[in-house]
Amino acid sequence: MFPRETNLGHTQRLTIADFTLEAELAGGTADLHLSEAHRRFQANGGQADIHLRFHYGGMPDFPRDAPIFVSGGPWSLYRRDSRNHIVLALPDTGRPPYRLAELNSSFSSGNVYVRPLEEAFPEHYPPGRAQGPTAFDPFEYPLDELIMVNYLAQGRGVIFHALGLVDQGRGWLFVGVSGAGKSTMAALWKESGALLLSDDRIIVRPREGCFWMYGTPWHGDGGIGVPDGAPLERIFFLAQTPENRVQSLTIRETATRLLVCCFPPFYDPAGMAFTLELLGEIAEATPVAELGFVPDPGVVEFVRGAA
Incomplete structure (x- = not known):
C-alpha cells in the first residue's frame, strides 16, 4: 500500500489542470512518496496554489458536532470558525479517523494529520510484526480529489x-x-x-x-x-x-x-x-x-x- 522503492522525500508536488499542489512533511522521520498515477503529474518547483503540511503520528481532536456532509463512504466534512475539516475513517468499523485535514476557507492551505498505519489498520500489523512503513502517499485518494473539488468550486472549474x-x-x-x-x-x-x-x-x-x-x-x-x-x-x-x-x-x-x-x-x-x-x-x-x-x-x- 505504501511502497518505499522510489520517489521518497519530505516535499512532493503535483500539477493538475495547471494548479500546483505541494505536500510538505512537518518534521519527523517519515517520508512522502507518490503513487504511479500521481508520478505522471509530478512537478519540480513553482509557486504552490495549494499547500499542505503533513504530520505523521498524533491526531488532534476535530469538531464532533453535526457534519456539513457525510459521504456514506470514508469521508465527512465538518466546519468550524471558517475552517474546513475533512475526516477520513473506515465506515461502519467504529475506528478513529486515519486522516484528518484542517483547511482554510478556500481549501488552498492547511494541515493534514496521518495516523500511524499500525494504529489505523491493525489487522495488517499483528503483535510481533514490525511497525508499518513510514513512507506514505500524501495525495492518497480520496483526499486529493476532495480538496481539488472544493478548490475548483471557488470560481475556478x-x-x-x-x-x-x-x-x-x-x-x-x-x-x-x-x-x-x-x-x-x-x-x-x-x-x-x-x-x-x-x-x-x-x-x-x-x-x-x-x-x-x-x-x-x-x-x-x-x-x-x-x-x-x-x-x-x-x-x-x-x-x-x-x-x-x-x-x-x-x-x-x-x-x-x-x-x-x-x-x-x-x-x-x-x-x-x-x-x-x-x-x-x-x-x-x-x-x-x-x-x-x-x-x-x-x-x-x-x-x-x-x-
Missing part, C-alpha cells in the same frame, strides 16, 4: 465523470455516469493516435477566453491519466445503442446532464451557485450531442465524421 481526448488538435469530452461506456470508449480510441487525457475524471476550467479540459490522476479501469490539457471543442454524452448515432441536445438538457455527471459541492451554497453558472456557460459555449454507440472500432471514424 469543475470535475466531470468523463473520458477526455485530443484528436488532431481537437479536444473532445465523452461524458457519462458509471457504466455509460467511458472505459469502453477509451479502449476503442487507444490505437487511434489520439491523446487520451483520462478515462474517468476530467477537469474543465475557463482559460484564455474559452474552456480547457485537463487529465487527472483519478483514472478508471484503463489506468489512463496524463497532465496534458487542450481547448474543449465538443461534448458527447455517452449511450450504448444498437447502432452509432448522434442526437443534438438543447442548452437546458446539456446543463442538466452535466450536473448529473459532475462533482458539485452540494453542501456549499456559494460553490454550488458558481458550479451551476459554470455548467450553463459550458452548455451555451460548446457544441453538444448525445452519442449512441456500438462498442466496435468503427465508432472512432464515426465520431470523427460527426465532429
Whole structure:
C-alpha cells in the first residue's frame, strides 16, 4: 500500500489542470512518496496554489458536532470558525479517523494529520510484526480529489465523470455516469493516435477566453491519466445503442446532464451557485450531442465524421 522503492522525500508536488499542489512533511522521520498515477503529474518547483503540511503520528481532536456532509463512504466534512475539516475513517468499523485535514476557507492551505498505519489498520500489523512503513502517499485518494473539488468550486472549474481526448488538435469530452461506456470508449480510441487525457475524471476550467479540459490522476479501469490539457471543442454524452448515432441536445438538457455527471459541492451554497453558472456557460459555449454507440472500432471514424 505504501511502497518505499522510489520517489521518497519530505516535499512532493503535483500539477493538475495547471494548479500546483505541494505536500510538505512537518518534521519527523517519515517520508512522502507518490503513487504511479500521481508520478505522471509530478512537478519540480513553482509557486504552490495549494499547500499542505503533513504530520505523521498524533491526531488532534476535530469538531464532533453535526457534519456539513457525510459521504456514506470514508469521508465527512465538518466546519468550524471558517475552517474546513475533512475526516477520513473506515465506515461502519467504529475506528478513529486515519486522516484528518484542517483547511482554510478556500481549501488552498492547511494541515493534514496521518495516523500511524499500525494504529489505523491493525489487522495488517499483528503483535510481533514490525511497525508499518513510514513512507506514505500524501495525495492518497480520496483526499486529493476532495480538496481539488472544493478548490475548483471557488470560481475556478469543475470535475466531470468523463473520458477526455485530443484528436488532431481537437479536444473532445465523452461524458457519462458509471457504466455509460467511458472505459469502453477509451479502449476503442487507444490505437487511434489520439491523446487520451483520462478515462474517468476530467477537469474543465475557463482559460484564455474559452474552456480547457485537463487529465487527472483519478483514472478508471484503463489506468489512463496524463497532465496534458487542450481547448474543449465538443461534448458527447455517452449511450450504448444498437447502432452509432448522434442526437443534438438543447442548452437546458446539456446543463442538466452535466450536473448529473459532475462533482458539485452540494453542501456549499456559494460553490454550488458558481458550479451551476459554470455548467450553463459550458452548455451555451460548446457544441453538444448525445452519442449512441456500438462498442466496435468503427465508432472512432464515426465520431470523427460527426465532429
